[in-house]
Amino acid sequence: MRVYALTGLRADGYGVISRTGTEVVNESVIMKIITLVLLSAALAGVAGAQSNLVSRLPEVTVTERVLKEETKVGPYAQPEWTTQRRFPTTRVYLQELPGEVGVEQWVKAQWPKGEKMNYLFQEEIEVGLPHRFQFDLYENWIRDAAGKVRHDSVSTELRWAFADWGKIPLNPTVYAEWTFRNHALGADKYEFKLLLGEEIAPRWHWGMNLIYEQEVGRSRTTEYGASMGIGYTMLDQKLSLGLEIKVESETEEGNRAKTPIEVDIGPSIQWRPTRNSHLDVVPLVGATSDSPRVELWVVFGFDFGSGRAKEGGKAPISLQSR
Numbered sequence: 001m002r003v004y005a006l007t008g009l010r011a012d013g014y015g016v017i018s019r020t021g022t023e024v025v026n027e028s029v030i031m032k033i034i035t036l037v038l039l040s041a042a043l044a045g046v047a048g049a050q051s052n053l054v055s056r057l058p059e060v061t062v063t064e065r066v067l068k069e070e071t072k073v074g075p076y077a078q079p080e081w082t083t084q085r086r087f088p089t090t091r092v093y094l095q096e097l098p099g100e101v102g103v104e105q106w107v108k109a110q111w112p113k114g115e116k117m118n119y120l121f122q123e124e125i126e127v128g129l130p131h132r133f134q135f136d137l138y139e140n141w142i143r144d145a146a147g148k149v150r151h152d153s154v155s156t157e158l159r160w161a162f163a164d165w166g167k168i169p170l171n172p173t174v175y176a177e178w179t180f181r182n183h184a185l186g187a188d189k190y191e192f193k194l195l196l197g198e199e200i201a202p203r204w205h206w207g208m209n210l211i212y213e214q215e216v217g218r219s220r221t222t223e224y225g226a227s228m229g230i231g232y233t234m235l236d237q238k239l240s241l242g243l244e245i246k247v248e249s250e251t252e253e254g255n256r257a258k259t260p261i262e263v264d265i266g267p268s269i270q271w272r273p274t275r276n277s278h279l280d281v282v283p284l285v286g287a288t289s290d291s292p293r294v295e296l297w298v299v300f301g302f303d304f305g306s307g308r309a310k311e312g313g314k315a316p317i318s319l320q321s322r
Contacts, residue, residue: 067202067203067233067236067237068080068236068237069081069084069233069236069237070199070202070203072165073097074097074098075097075098075164076094076097076132076161076164076165077164077165077166078093078094078164078165078171079165079199080237081205081233081240082094082095082165082197083095083096083097083303084270084272084278084301084303085104085278085280085299085301086205086207086229086231086240086242086270086280087207087227087229087231087242087244087268087280087282088106088244088268088280088282088297088299089227089229089244089245089246089282089284089297090207090208090209090227090228090229090244090246091159091173091175091193091195091207091209092171092173092195092196092197092205092207093161093165093171093173093195093197094128094132094133094134094159094161094173095126095128095134095303096126096127096128096134096303096305097128097305098128098129098130099128099305100127100128100303100304100305101125101126101127101128101303101304101305102125102126102301102302102303102304103123103124103125103126103301103302104122104123104124104126104299104300104301104302105121105122105123105124105299105300105301106120106121106122106123106124106297106298106299107119107120107121107296107297107298107299108120108121108122108295108296108297108298109295109296109298110292110294110295110296111292111293111294111295112292112293113286113289113291113292113293115145116145116146117145118142118143118144118145119142119143120140120141120142120152121140121141121142121143122138122139122140123138123139124136124137124138124139125137128305132160132161132162132163132164133158133159133160134158134159134160135156135157135158136155136156136157136158136159137154137155137156137157138153138154138155138156138157139151139154140152140153140154140155140179150182150185151182152181152182152185153179153180153181153182153185154179154180155177155178155179155180156177156178157175157176157177158175158176158177159173159174159175159195160173160174161173162174169198170196170197170198171196171197171198172194172195172196173194173195173196173197174192174193174194174195175191175192175193175194175195175209176190176191176192177190177191177192177193178190178191179191186215186218187215187216187217187218187219187220188215188216188217189213189214189215189216189221190213190214190216191211191212191213191214192211192212192213193209193210193211193212194209194210195207195208195209196208196209196210200230203232203233204230204231204232205230205231205232205233205240205242206228206229206230206231207228207229207230208226208227208228208229209226209227209228210226211223211224211225211226211227211248212224213225219252219253219255220252220253221250221251221252221253222250222251222252222253223248223249223250223251224248224249225246225247225248225249226246226247227244227245227246227247228244228245228246229242229243229244229245229268230242230243231243231268231270237272237275238271238272239269239270239271239272240269240270241267241268241269242267242268242269242270243265243266243267243268244265244266244267244268244282244284245263245264245265245266246262246263246264246265246284247261247262247263248261248262249261249262250262260290261288261290262286262288262290262291262292263286263287263288263291264284264285264286264287264291264292264295265284265285265287266282266283266284266285267282267283268280268281268282269281269282276302276303276304276305277300277301277302277303278299278300278301279298279299279300280297280298280299280300281296281297281298282296282297282298283295283296283297284296284297
């Protein structure tokens with residue numbers, strides 16, 4: 001139906017009567033407007049339905065399996081791998097939880113350049129103490145290049161961690177040691193270390209030590225050094241592979257000769273036959289003229305205590321930041 005407002009009519013030359021009034025509403029315009037309104041309403045309805053559908057979906061929490069050796073144990077919330085000596089050349093944080101005791105047997109074989117091989121054997125007892133302390137006691141004995149076996153020294157060691165694990169970046173721990181030497185072989189000496197360690201990523205573990213050692217008699221030898229280790233877990237609580245490096249420089253009081261610098265580097269492997277035991281093997285190759293050709297470290301240890309025996313679990317991915 002058309003609606004017009006007519007103000008007059010006139011006949012043109014062909015006898016056709018045309019409208020001279022003003023057309024108020026055109027039918028095609030009205031239909032277009034109605035169509036747009038209906039389409040808008042339909043689209044709004046679909047969008048609303050989709051919004052309601054999304055809002056009704058249940059919340060989903062994504063989880064990831066955490067390695068048992070990276071779960072937190074003990075009162076200091078440290079990862080379980082730190083309670084097993086991952087790097088023979090590099091200490092990390094505290095190895096024993098309060099009230100726990102560990103024992104280790106060390107063997108270090110060295111093939112110096114131009115000399116026969118020699119051995120250092122160490123028996124160690126480790127005791128975890130409260131307030132982030134740990135006390136260790138070593139018996140050291142040697143087999144020299146002539147094949148003679150004798151007592152070398154007894155060492156006492158004390159560690160203290162600045163804070164619970166993860167509270168301070170790199171988890172700094174201070175280390176102090178005094179060695180009572182067999183005076184037929186040398187003078188007593190003391191040693192200080194700064195121990196650093198971190199989980200740099202899932203399965204990746206890292207440690208670094210800064211070392212100062214001073215002999216208190218005879219030639220008053222001073223030693224500066226650093227060591228570092230990085231390991232990757234292949235099988236949880238079973239097998240880990242990595243790389244270790246150590247650098248040492250030793251000088252004698254009053255000696256103006258060129259300072260020797262020893263650099264040793266090589267692969268490391270840790271096998272854990274049981275949850276409370278570990279076997280570490282590290283063959284190091286000398287990288288400078290002052291280094292031995294080869295230096296082999298072997299450590300077997302067993303820990304008494306239940307704190308490290310906690311099972312691993314699951315945690316949200318948002319918590320797996322390292």
